[in-house]
Amino acid sequence: MAKKVTFERRPLIAGNWKMNLNHLEAIALTQKVAISLTEEQLALVEVAVIPPFTDLRSVQTLVDGDKLHLVYGAQDLSPHDSGAYTGDISGSMLAKLGCTYVVIGHSERREYHHEDDTVVNAKVKAAYKHGLTPILCIGERLDVREAAGHVPHCTAQLDAALAKISAEQVASIVIAYEPVWAIGTGKVATPEDAQEVCAAIRTRLAEKYSPEIANGIRILYGGSVKAKNVAAIMAQPDVDGALVGGASTDADEFATIARFPEHATAS
Numbered sequence: 001m002a003k004k005v006t007f008e009r010r011p012l013i014a015g016n017w018k019m020n021l022n023h024l025e026a027i028a029l030t031q032k033v034a035i036s037l038t039e040e041q042l043a044l045v046e047v048a049v050i051p052p053f054t055d056l057r058s059v060q061t062l063v064d065g066d067k068l069h070l071v072y073g074a075q076d077l078s079p080h081d082s083g084a085y086t087g088d089i090s091g092s093m094l095a096k097l098g099c100t101y102v103v104i105g106h107s108e109r110r111e112y113h114h115e116d117d118t119v120v121n122a123k124v125k126a127a128y129k130h131g132l133t134p135i136l137c138i139g140e141r142l143d144v145r146e147a148a149g150h151v152p153h154c155t156a157q158l159d160a161a162l163a164k165i166s167a168e169q170v171a172s173i174v175i176a177y178e179p180v181w182a183i184g185t186g187k188v189a190t191p192e193d194a195q196e197v198c199a200a201i202r203t204r205l206a207e208k209y210s211p212e213i214a215n216g217i218r219i220l221y222g223g224s225v226k227a228k229n230v231a232a233i234m235a236q237p238d239v240d241g242a243l244v245g246g247a248s249t250d251a252d253e254f255a256t257i258a259r260f261p262e263h264a265t266a267s
């Protein structure tokens with residue numbers, strides 16, 4: 001029996017599959033996640049899958065056909081609308097596939113594809129232009145954390161990504177704080193580490209826009225989130241969800257993460 005829990009902002013548990021699972025595996029995983037969660041659980045917590053581009057049509061067909069209470073999104077988009085950009089996928093293509101979200105500025109894109117703040121900002125603008133909600137990723141590398149520069153680093157990334165983004169647009173954004181040193185390493189940030197930066201992000205949003213807008217924006221934590229540590233992270237007042245990598249490709253583990261309000265330590 002689910003405990004009665006209320007949240008200031010509806011939590012979002014999003015599974016970033018990264019470059020894993022073909023379209024057949026995507027159908028199997030999405031189906032399994034959906035049947036592992038009740039309508040009540042999915043009303044309390046928003047659950048999103050973020051598969052590779054090649055899986056999106058299959059996920060759309062499944063979600064629409066079976067009226068699943070799941071949403072989905074893409075891991076990236078082009079800053080351009082259309083044209084001679086070989087290999088790019090536009091925001092309008094993603095919108096046509098029913099995507100709700102698009103991940104922008106993931107540290108793996110920044111590192112392996114040399115995406116700088118200008119590109120990230122252009123992608124945020126492209127997402128809004130096509131009616132997609134950005135899940136904007138920011139986070140520091142280990143050297144920055146060790147030099148205690150993590151908060152200014154993250155707020156600077158936030159400022160750059162949101163250049164010329166209006167208050168009306170930003171109200172729907174999702175921010176994901178993903179410390180690079182915690183991604184795929186098993187080194188999860190402590191709940192206090194996550195809270196410190198998520199609170200600083202909210203304060204910065206309040207300064208840039210307004211306290212009301214900042215209070216409505218969901219800020220996720222990402223980096224080695226598992227069923228065993230999610231409740232303690234989610235208990236932090238400024239953490240509104242999780243962007244889950246590795247653990248999101250295991251349906252049972254991901255569904256257990258999404259049921260975090262029922263975990264003992266969340267009480």
Ligand SMILES: O=C(CO)COP(=O)(O)O
Nearest residue numbers: 016183184223224245246
């Ligand atoms: O990068 C991440 C989600 O976008 C986090 O990945 P892991 O959960 O595998 O550490």
